[in-house]
Amino acid sequence: MRAVRHSCFHSDAQMVSFETARAVAVALAEPLNRQEDVPLVRAVGRILAATIEAPCALPPFDQAAMDGYAVRLSGETGVPLVLPISGRTRAGDKPDVLAPGTAHRVMTGAPLPGGADTVVMQEHATCRGDHVQFGLDVEAGCHVRRVGEDVTKGTAILRPGRVIGWTEVALLSALGIATVSVACPLRIVVLVTGSELRHAGEPLPFGAIYDSNGPMLGALLAEPSAHVTSLTVRDDLAAITQALERIAGTADLVIVTAGMSVGEEDHVRNAVVRAGGGLDIVKVAMKPGKPLAFGTLAGAYFIGLPGNPQAAAFGALAFVRPMMKALLGQAPANRITAKINFTHPRKPGRTELLPVRLNVEQGRLTAHRSGPDGSHRMMPLVFADAVAVVPGASTPVEVGTPLEVLPFAQPRFDVN
Ligand SMILES: Nc1nc2c(c(=O)[nH]1)N[C@H]1C(S)=C(S)[C@@H](COP(=O)(O)OP(=O)(O)OC[C@H]3O[C@@H](n4cnc5c(N)ncnc54)[C@H](O)[C@@H]3O)O[C@H]1N2
Numbered sequence: 001m002r003a004v005r006h007s008c009f010h011s012d013a014q015m016v017s018f019e020t021a022r023a024v025a026v027a028l029a030e031p032l033n034r035q036e037d038v039p040l041v042r043a044v045g046r047i048l049a050a051t052i053e054a055p056c057a058l059p060p061f062d063q064a065a066m067d068g069y070a071v072r073l074s075g076e077t078g079v080p081l082v083l084p085i086s087g088r089t090r091a092g093d094k095p096d097v098l099a100p101g102t103a104h105r106v107m108t109g110a111p112l113p114g115g116a117d118t119v120v121m122q123e124h125a126t127c128r129g130d131h132v133q134f135g136l137d138v139e140a141g142c143h144v145r146r147v148g149e150d151v152t153k154g155t156a157i158l159r160p161g162r163v164i165g166w167t168e169v170a171l172l173s174a175l176g177i178a179t180v181s182v183a184c185p186l187r188i189v190v191l192v193t194g195s196e197l198r199h200a201g202e203p204l205p206f207g208a209i210y211d212s213n214g215p216m217l218g219a220l221l222a223e224p225s226a227h228v229t230s231l232t233v234r235d236d237l238a239a240i241t242q243a244l245e246r247i248a249g250t251a252d253l254v255i256v257t258a259g260m261s262v263g264e265e266d267h268v269r270n271a272v273v274r275a276g277g278g279l280d281i282v283k284v285a286m287k288p289g290k291p292l293a294f295g296t297l298a299g300a301y302f303i304g305l306p307g308n309p310q311a312a313a314f315g316a317l318a319f320v321r322p323m324m325k326a327l328l329g330q331a332p333a334n335r336i337t338a339k340i341n342f343t344h345p346r347k348p349g350r351t352e353l354l355p356v357r358l359n360v361e362q363g364r365l366t367a368h369r370s371g372p373d374g375s376h377r378m379m380p381l382v383f384a385d386a387v388a389v390v391p392g393a394s395t396p397v398e399v400g401t402p403l404e405v406l407p408f409a410q411p412r413f414d415v416n
Pocket residue numbers: 192193194196197209210211212213214257258259260261262263266288289290291305306307308309311375376
């Protein structure tokens with residue numbers, strides 16, 4: 001774990017820019033380098049921890065690509081129009097040898113008989129008893145899959161950081177690899193703070209609200225490489241400190257929601273320090289999400305997200321996801337831009353995060369506003385599939401401006 005500047009937030013609590021906070025989040029998070037071997041069939045969504053070299057070639061031998069007849073067309077032999085059929089090889093049979101001046105019946109996937117260099121599709125041949133007659137348009141070398149033309153034995157085919165998906169399962173299975181070394185899942189604990197919170201299904205007294213941040217962050221962050229658990233605590237300094245002490249040592253990443261601001265019931269930053277942790281960043285120049293803190297807590301990374309649901313979600317997308325990638329040994333995600341199709345009046349200041357709906361229009365990724373302002377609102381999230389990043393220095397943003405977007409779902413090209 002890299003050392004962080006344990007600056008005290010009471011003294012001159014510094015506010016850093018959104019870009020600085022993003023850079024710090026990733027720079028803090030060192031790869032955990034914990035790995036385990038798992039059966040390939042259970043490895044989907046897991047992250048490769050070691051380079052895989054091909055233990056054999058693909059195809060593993062020269063083979064017929066069509067049902068037909070293997071012949072030798074190159075060299076001096078040439079092809080008479082009619083050839084005797086000298087043998088038969090199916091997929092799975094041992095390789096045979098082509099008798100000179102003959103044709104050899106082969107099925108797709110069969111080892112090419114030694115000496116043959118071409119397969120003629122059976123649709124271009126007529127079988128006459130123990131002879132076969134070919135059409136005139138036979139092309140030398142065709143319909144043969146050459147050994148190693150897809151994968152050369154010994155080459156590095158997959159590198160650490162790669163997410164195992166169906167394509168990797170196919171490739172590794174073809175190479176006979178049944179077990180892979182993957183990064184151990186991250187242990188993420190979400191501590192939900194707030195005396196007003198109740199769990200869905202519980203009675204709701206007037207003034208109370210249902211906890212949505214806990215379930216939301218669980219759903220947003222959980223993946224095959226990250227186990228997320230959550231617990232809830234009331235707005236009480238001693239109770240939050242105790243909860244943090246209990247969590248310490250059981251998590252790689254501790255996420256707290258709410259209690260991050262300056263009110264009398266906002267205790268999280270004090271509790272982190274009391275629990276033996278340290279805070280590096282305590283405010284970020286972003287809207288929503290300004291009361292957001294980073295630090296460490298007993299060997300874990302700590303991130304405190306504001307209580308408003310949009311602020312908590314956007315903090316998770318902008319900082320937690322990149323930290324998770326770094327901890328799992330993955331390269332940072334590609335930055336994606338979309339053209340916005342709305343105007344957004346503003347003065348230069350904090351970076352703004354706006355929920356947007358993405359569409360492809362005239363071949364360009366286009367972002368539409370998904371609802372009115374307000375980081376307490378849930379509906380703009382439901383109608384969005386990304387958040388657009390308006391840089392702090394921007395003046396009013398016009399239709400057609402390209403802006404970075406952070407997609408809610410991680411696209412395939414985003415995972416290396
Ligand atoms: N005087 C100031 N007041 C506030 C400031 C400020 O700078 N000065 N910042 C505002 C901003 S911006 C935000 S964001 C919030 C952040 O506050 P906290 O992180 O301390 O969060 P709370 O005050 O506890 O809660 C805010 C809001 O979110 C609701 N909430 C909390 N947890 C959940 C949950 N798990 N599920 C659903 N909703 C939750 C909570 O009930 C509040 O309505 O502070 C502003 N105030």
